[in-house]
Amino acid sequence: MTCSHSNPKRSRKPCSPRKAETTPSSPAPVAASNDEYWMREALSLARQGLGRTSPNPAVGAVLVRQGRCLGRGWHRRAGTAHAEIAALQNAQDRGHSVSGADLYVTLEPCSTHGRTPPCVEAILHSGVRRVIVGAIDPNPSHRGAGLRFLARKGIEVQTGILTLPCLELNEAFNHHIARRRPWVVVKAAMTLDGKIATREGDSKWITSAAARADGMRLRWASDALVAGVETVRRDDPELSLRGKGPDWKRRTWRRFILDTHARIPLEARILVPGTPGSTTIVVGETADPRRIARLEKRAQVWVLPEKEGRVDVDRFLQRAGAQQIMQILVEGGGEVQAAFLLPGLAHRVAFYYATAILGGNLSRRAVAGDGATRRSEAVALHRVQWRRLGPDWRMTALTRAGFRAHQAACQRQSN
Structure with a gap:
């Protein structure tokens, strides 16, 4: 085989x-x-x-x-x-x-x-x-x-x-069967120099309608979306699925907000009753219990252990996998993207590039965090594919973890 x-x-x-x-x-x-x-x-x-x-x-x-x-x-x-x-x-x-x-x-x-x-x-x-x-x-x-x-x-x-x-x-299904954990896709829309917003936070729109429509199809293919609390505090997005027809109405959609200290505004749109989909706020074990109690009246709350002062993302993935979540799409800011990419917890990336340059030390980066100290620590990508989307480009690739998961799936075919 x-x-x-x-x-x-x-x-x-x-x-x-x-x-x-x-x-x-x-x-x-x-x-x-x-x-x-x-x-x-x-x-x-x-x-x-x-x-x-x-x-x-x-x-x-x-x-x-x-x-x-x-x-x-x-x-x-x-x-x-x-x-x-x-x-x-x-x-x-x-x-x-x-x-x-x-x-x-x-x-x-x-x-x-x-x-x-x-x-x-x-x-x-x-x-x-x-x-x-x-x-x-x-x-x-x-x-x-x-x-x-x-x-x-x-x-x-x-x-x-x-x-x-x-x-x-069915890479997500295969991975979940083998590991009982979600397949993690990190998505970002950026300029050619890797910026997702100006120094003033202006990000609408970095990429074209064609690229945004393709990104929505990627949401459709996922069971849940992950973003950080800073995205909610800054943009107050709905983080929902957009589409037409009966399939869209039947679609179960979950969003998770990583919010270590339970700082999400209680009036955020994703906490408003009637907003499509379900919202889970993922807080750390040191979060204020009073804030947690107020949040629980508006959404589901997961209290998880912390690692280096933030929600332990690995523990989050374990719990998500136990709830039959096959694929997670990470659409956060630079810190959230880094929390999945740099420790090797992501399996695939989908980066949308606008043919523009923002520049500036204060412009927001697609991937932040502490970064690598040596070239050998860089996140290696495999099976890189490029596609033109109107004036923009989409790059998809497997990370090392994703590539190894594919290799393991192939090996199981011959066992």
Whole structure:
């Protein structure tokens, strides 16, 4: 088993969701042997579930026979049909038999009863002849069980197709399964010289509407957001999700404010009843009990141990992981970003760069803290990717902790 990440040139999509819903006839066939092509189609579907399926993984599935797409589906929310079942239903709705078809699915089909019946039984009864899986279930209690069940029943099983992108799709889920801790993404919007605001605090807007919209999609993909009390005191933000449609209204959204000494203003917008989402104030054990009591009337409060005069961020992540929070997006000021990045607690960074320079010793920095004393102590980044967003640029990368987590996930695929 390898975690290869090839990137062949793609042709026109034959199974785009929009066309599949409006065109009753099957699209033009694609070479049936092109397993990577169809797995990319399944990955594209799975991405539509990011941020909506937690604590479940995002999964996509495509049914193909003789190069034609018969049905497609993705897991939309926890408790709803899994991707394989959605694809089978889609094929039926379009009048297609799936007997003798191939099923491409980004994650091993489940073999246990949960909120929904096991997918392997539906696959068995459907007449599918071959199941092609991108990634094996990372849960050691279930790993490989679905594939063994199908193989015993005479269904051909193939693994190792685009394993790396299938693992990356659910990097937060995989990490939580292995470590019971959240996957931490540090996000910041800054100028080319690393400034997030002027010396007077003016930060609206550092980046363009295109970059801000992309950042909102990153919020959507996360279970919770973390900011510091200084951000609340200075800007009084709502720190909410913005979107349209029923999925947005159903979305569970949590925000955590790191506030060691319980200094958050009681009239802050995030403490106002009716504000979308839930707010948790994370205070230190030395915080004034009277302030804590007043805060508890407006929000949930976590009292955690302190480290060097601040809330112990590592202990915070332990508690968040115990509450099934898979991915945390850190959107604080420079001190909060540093609290996660510099000790090696972050797994991925998403930095948005405006093509501008603020300069100045008093301008606010994206990453503050004490910084490294030696070049060898710098936060190393891996698998760096750049993307143009209007006039701005987005850089995403794995930290050393994130890279090692990916390596471990790949290794577990071959065990």
